[in-house]
Amino acid sequence: MYINYYNEIKETLVKNEAYKKVKDYSKNKSDLNAYYEVGRLIVEAQGGEKRAKYGNKLIKDYSERLTIELGKGYTISNLRKMRQFYLKYKKRSTLSSELTWSHYSELIQIDDNLKRYYYEKITISQNLSVRELRERIKSKEYERIGYKEELEKPEVNTLIKNPIVIKVDNPNIKLSEYALHQTILENMDDFLKKLGIGFAYIGSEVKIKMGDRYNYIDFLLFNVKYNCYVVIELKVTEMKAEYIGQVTKYINYVDKNIKEPFNDKTIGVIICKKENKFVLEYCTDDRIFTTTYKLL
Numbered sequence: 001m002y003i004n005y006y007n008e009i010k011e012t013l014v015k016n017e018a019y020k021k022v023k024d025y026s027k028n029k030s031d032l033n034a035y036y037e038v039g040r041l042i043v044e045a046q047g048g049e050k051r052a053k054y055g056n057k058l059i060k061d062y063s064e065r066l067t068i069e070l071g072k073g074y075t076i077s078n079l080r081k082m083r084q085f086y087l088k089y090k091k092r093s094t095l096s097s098e099l100t101w102s103h104y105s106e107l108i109q110i111d112d113n114l115k116r117y118y119y120e121k122i123t124i125s126q127n128l129s130v131r132e133l134r135e136r137i138k139s140k141e142y143e144r145i146g147y148k149e150e151l152e153k154p155e156v157n158t159l160i161k162n163p164i165v166i167k168v169d170n171p172n173i174k175l176s177e178y179a180l181h182q183t184i185l186e187n188m189d190d191f192l193k194k195l196g197i198g199f200a201y202i203g204s205e206v207k208i209k210m211g212d213r214y215n216y217i218d219f220l221l222f223n224v225k226y227n228c229y230v231v232i233e234l235k236v237t238e239m240k241a242e243y244i245g246q247v248t249k250y251i252n253y254v255d256k257n258i259k260e261p262f263n264d265k266t267i268g269v270i271i272c273k274k275e276n277k278f279v280l281e282y283c284t285d286d287r288i289f290t291t292t293y294k295l296l
Contacts, residue, residue, distance in 0.1 A: 005045035006062060012037050013070060029097040032104070036095065039086025042079065059083070084108045088116070098261055099123060102130040106137065115142050125227045127262050160196040160269060163294040171295040177236050180293075181205075181218060184234070195269075198225030208253050217250050220258075228264040229254050235272040239290060243270050251287055 016034035046058055059079045066074035088108045089095055099107075103123060110116040119142065123133050167190060168175070168183055175183070184191045185204055192199045199221050206217040219232035231250045235243055247268035254266045270290045 005041050006065065009038050009041050009062065010066065010069065012041070013066070013074070017070075028100050031101045032095055032097065032099075033092075035082045035101060036086055036089070036092055038079070039082040039084070042083045043086055081105055081108065096120070096124060100130070103133060106130060106133055110137070118142050124262050160289055160291050161194060162291040164191075164194050164271060164291055165296050166191065166194070166293050168295045173295075175236060175295070177234055180234055180236055184219070192221070195221075198223045199230065200224060202229070208250070208257075210249065210253060215250070217254075220254070223267075226264055226267075227262075229259055229266040231266060231268040233268065233270050235270060237272065238274040239270065239272045243272070244288060247288055 012034050016030050042059065042062070056076075060076055063074055063076045063079050066079075085104060085108050095104075099120065107116050107119060110119065119133060119137060122128065122136070128136065166180070166183060167187055181204070188201050192201060200223070202220040202222050203217075204219055206220045208215050208217065217231055218234045221230040221232060222228070223230050231247060231254060233243065233247050233250070247270055251266045251268045259266055265287060268288045270288065271293050272290065273292065275290060275292055
């Protein structure tokens with residue numbers, strides 16, 4: 001059993017090194033997956049999570065053999081980090097390829113889950129180097145700014161008001177989509193405040209090419225609190241199923257062509273005259289939110 005685990009670990013590391021030589025552009029993701037898997041195998045070889053911390057002899061033996069067979073880089077310290085990496089991140093899906101192994105080597109030293117999550121988020125959103133991350137941790141930034149309560153952020157849809165109040169000269173008049181668009185554009189600062197928290201204006205009637213056709217996003221915003229682009233679509237009718245498909249295409253376009261790697265996923269907000277709960281019931285895309293407007 002001891003030999004079997006060693007062989008699996010060795011095979012994982014050999015495959016990772018070979019993959020990185022061929023796929024240099026994605027070597028960071030390969031490192032994270034490989035080191036996570038090595039960590040898992042070490043924990044299992046040691047008899048499970050509860051006994052993992054007592055397996056220092058096993059790690060020493062593995063390190064000596066790997067160094068002889070594969071070369072430098074597999075010290076006792078590094079193998080311990082891989083084991084700790086697995087123990088701190090039980091779900092592989094929570095790992096971000098925007099963070100390097102060197103970033104995670106700093107983060108896994110933090111025992112407090114909320115504190116570690118805070119430094120993960122600011123490293124990604126502010127594109128921190130490993131040195132900058134280390135300095136932030138050393139300065140006790142998390143403790144100093146008292147950010148604990150902010151970590152459990154509410155869902156985006158709780159920050160979008162419903163209904164949104166839009167100021168017009170005559171609230172009794174029936175507006176076309178163009179007229180509603182122009183009204184909002186003329187009072188953009190007020191609209192952003194009425195929409196919710198952290199929204200900033202990027203553009204109006206944003207022209208995008210999808211295949212051979214041009215489309216226009218009513219408004220493209222950015223939410224500084226959530227570090228994401230926001231597609232806004234205006235509708236002066238009741239919510240319809242086709243609106244969801246339209247916004248989904250725009251979201252995907254922004255994610256592929258405009259969003260930076262360090263931005264969170266783009267969201268879409270459909271602002272319509274009236275909600276339709278039957279349509280919303282079948283919308284399973286958690287990137288899309290709806291709200292209604294009220295003229296005042």
